[in-house]
Amino acid sequence: MVYATLAALVLPLAAGAAGMSRGFNKLLEAVVRIDVREIEFENGAKRFTGGIGSGVIIAEDGLVLTNAHVVSPQAVEISVTLANLERVSATLVGWDHWTDLALLRLDTASLKARGLGFSAANFGDSSELFAGQTVYAVGTPHGLTRTVTRGIISNHNRYFEDTGGVNGHETGSFNTWLQTDAAINPGNSGGPLVTEDGKVIGINSRTYIGAENLGFAIPADVARRVAAALVKEGTITRSYIGLVPGVLQDLERFYALASNTGMLINRVDPGSPAAKAGLRAGDVLLTLNGKKVDGRFPEQLPPIQQTIASLPVGAKVALEVKRGTQVMPFTIQTEKLESRVGEEWAFEKWGLSVRKVTRAYARENQLLDASGLIVLGAQPGYPAAEAGLARGDIITKVGSEPITELVRLKKVYEAYEAQPGPQLVEAQRNRRISLYVIKP
Amino acid sequence: MNFFRRLLLTAALTALTASAATLPELFNERLKSVVAVEFFVQAETERQPVTVMGTVIDAQGTIILPPAAILPGIPPAQLKDFKVYRPGSTEPANAAYLGQDAFTGWHFLRVEEKRRAGLVPITHYTAISGELSLSEELWGIGLRNRDEDFMPYFLGARVATVMKLPQKTAILGSDVASPGLPVFNATGQFAGLAQSSFGQNFLLFSRNQHATPILLINVEESSVVLLADEVLPHLGRVPQSVTGRPIAWFGAYGLQPMDPEVAKLLQRENQSGVVLSDIMEGSPAAQAGLLERDIVLAIDGRPLPRLKPDRVVVGYFGQQVLRHQPGEALQLTILRGTTQQEVSVRLGDEPKLAREADRAYLDRLGLTVREFLYNDGLMHRAKPGELAGVMVQFVKPGSPVAAAGLRTDDWVREIDGEEIKTYAQALSKLRAIEADVKRSEFVLLVSRGGETAVLRIKLI
Secondary structure: OHHHHHHHHHHHHHHOOHHHOHHHHHHHHHEEEEEEEEEEOHHHOOEEEEEEEEEEEOOOOOEEEEOOOOOOOOEEEEEEEOOOOOEEEEEEEEEEOOOOEEEEEEOHHHHHHHOOOOOOOEEOOHHHOOOOOEEEEEEOHHHOOOEEEEEEEEEEEEOOOEEEEEOOEEEOOOOOEEEEOOOOOOOOOOOEEEOOOOEEEEEEEEEOOOOOOOEEEEEHHHHHHHHHHHHHHOOOOOEEOOEEEEOOOOOOOOOOOOOOOEEEEEEEOOOOHHHHHOOOOOOEEEEEOOEEOEOOOHHHHHHHHHHHHOOOOOOEEEEEEEEOOEEEEEEEEOEEOOOOOOOEEEEOOOOEEEEEOOHHHHHHOOOOOOOOEEEEEEOOOOHHHHHOOOOOOEEEEEOOEEOOOHHHHHHHHHHHHHOOOOEEEEEEEOOEEEEEEEOO | OHHHHHHHHHHHHHHHOOOOOOHHHHHHHHHHHEEEEEEEEEOOOOEEEEEEEEEEOOOOOEEEEOHHHOOOOOOHHHEEEEEEEOOOOOOOEEEEEEEEOOOOOOEEEEEOHHHOOOOOOHHHOOEOOOOOOOOOEEEEEEEOOHHHOOOEEEEEEEEEEEEEOOOEEEEEOOOOEOOOOEEEEOOOOEEEEEOOOOOEEEEEOOOOOOOEEEEEOOOOOEOEEEEHHHHHHHOOOOOOOOOOOOOEEOOEOOOEEOOHHHHHHOOOOOOOOEEOOOEOOOOHHHHOOOOOOOEEEEEOOEEOOOOOOOOHHHHHHHHHHHOOOOOOEEEEEEEEOOEEEEEEEEOEEOOOOHHHOOEEEEOOOOEEEEEOOHHHHHHOOOOHHHOOOEEEEEEOOOOHHHHOOOOOOOEEEEEOOEEOOOHHHHHHHHHHHHHOOOOOEEEEEEEEOOEEEEEEEEOO
16 A cells, blocks of 8 residues: 555656656557648739648547648648658648648558558547646647747736737637747647647647747647547538627726626627627627526626537527616527638739628628629739729629629530630729720 | 939029029018918827928918828817928927818918017919929029928929819929929919828839839929919918808718729710719718619719729819808719719808817826717717717837726717716716726727727726
């Protein structure tokens, strides 16, 4: 008994030196480097770009977790370098830019044929972390494969949102982040943040450029949930009602509220379900489906957003809202959450690249509806640029064909390829309509 | 250096022209038609001095200044202390601001009566008749700044080309006068008024960087001259009031030229046109039944001219509107789809402009509020029925509202939770808050770029 107790006391201490922990060694075997080639539709052309990131194998069947800003659906070639320095290709299972996570699957058949193995890491519980706890970041900073850096948890509940954080896509609305001072550099993205015993408690994802030792990771609890959903569905469906929350702190007295009650509605997206139901900026949300809401501090907002997002699409949600001295009930039907970044494409003979206008983009830019394609770029000297089209124009019509969806322009383009001829293009900029002619 | 080079040029020209009146004689005579004008713009916490050049146009001491002399949106009440100087003199004469003419864009001043002696209107000299010929030698007057006693100097250049922009405008090979001052030919005939100069592209080389393209604009001298027959017919357009009203209003904002390639495709080759869009609800254009995508081909039976660059035709259209009075009808020939039709538009009265709007500065809070205008509604995509709230015209740096994050051009929708319907209501609420020294805070609901935010402003 005495020995056992001693052993129990000594072992965790010994494990404190990461290099000696069996768990930590196993983790190192599960960290990979990811090289990606992806398509980019900037400047009127289809171009290939490359990037390097990190990832961590999380299951014995070869699932790799990384960042959405490392591997997106525009990736055409994903190459994973295992701990034993062997390379294997991978495919994208799904991505979720809102949490900046992507899930890959290794080509296990190829591994088997080559007789190669790997190990999978285990998740830890990110809700039990405390500030000051020692953590390690493992990854490929600046392409330096298998780099381990050490630091502590600087804050385990950091709030920030970034409307263009993942290659122009929104991120951060539905989760808080782990902050660490372990050195995180470009290339660390997608690699794990681990405890001393090698448990993955976060996925490293970003850092403040120009600041020192301010790194951020997605908590493992979020990563685990997202990964499970991506395996199952390949995508994550969220609900949207169109409320942009604000912080109530310091405003309770003005709104005559008890402390820790309510969430300020800072904005209502025009045309959203909430706007249609009559909600207004300045209203205070008191309850959501009968449950009390507390959005006093910024850190409390992502969980509230997550609650709304996890409602089924098309479900009716009951809100109680305080407006002035009145408390008013509202019923809102949720719709599917959309990014403001739509599908992209390039029409190479025209030197024109476009992106679908989405509902979110249309609302943000006060467009009348979500039809049309935004010009991402027009290559100088090519027909689109010669006609006068420029980045930011919204193409709404070609010839007599209204361009509501991307497929419509693809169809027009196919006809053009078969038989080139002048095309009358109608485009808008700041609601100003202009006509252009694309000539072969 | 530049200046001395010009002095040399003067000498050379003088030698070339030895006719009845020598150029120096003509130059000294024509100086009686030009003045330097100083005034300042009195903003909330700052005042900005301005020096511009003007031309005398009549025996009542009326002076015109170029459109760019005063930034649009500045209310006449903020324009203070107009002083007029003769070339080479430091003795100011007082002048009154009469307003801006919407059609020409000129600002009009009138010199106090007792100081009008010696001013000679530009109409006193004969104007060039007929077309200006290419390479014709013109000369004009430049004025230095106050530290050089507004010393006049001679500039000369040849006509490089004459363009319609949409008015007939001569472009000279080099600078010929200060913007706003007259230009003459060798015999002293009035040729036109120098406009703001055009930008010129240069490459900037530096030790560390390769060539960087830059655009340079000469603000002191110009090579662009609005010809006399585009100036003289409009000298009588002295504003009837300081607001420059009446101003005719059409009511479509997104006007674009019809591209020549588009014209060809629409089988309207060699025709010019203006594509209409952004037609505001309730505007004269909307009332006449005009629709987005209609293409205007002719006004009052006259086809729109083909002008270069293409966008000049939009300016032409705007001027045709402004030639009319509110209430008059404009007969438009339009192309809707593939059918041509006639539409009659009864022009309205231009909605209140920013420079005419009611506004008030609240020093303790640190902001200027301005009434919400039709044009603000346009900017914010609000329907005419939704014109409520007030605009933030100015935010004093370091003030309570600045600390709370309020910015210029924010649209205030609510004050202390009360919806703002009128400017008077907003002003009375803000004045009450400002007067209440015990007040520790107040709350604004503002819209900015389609987003709304609640701002809490701490006063103590």
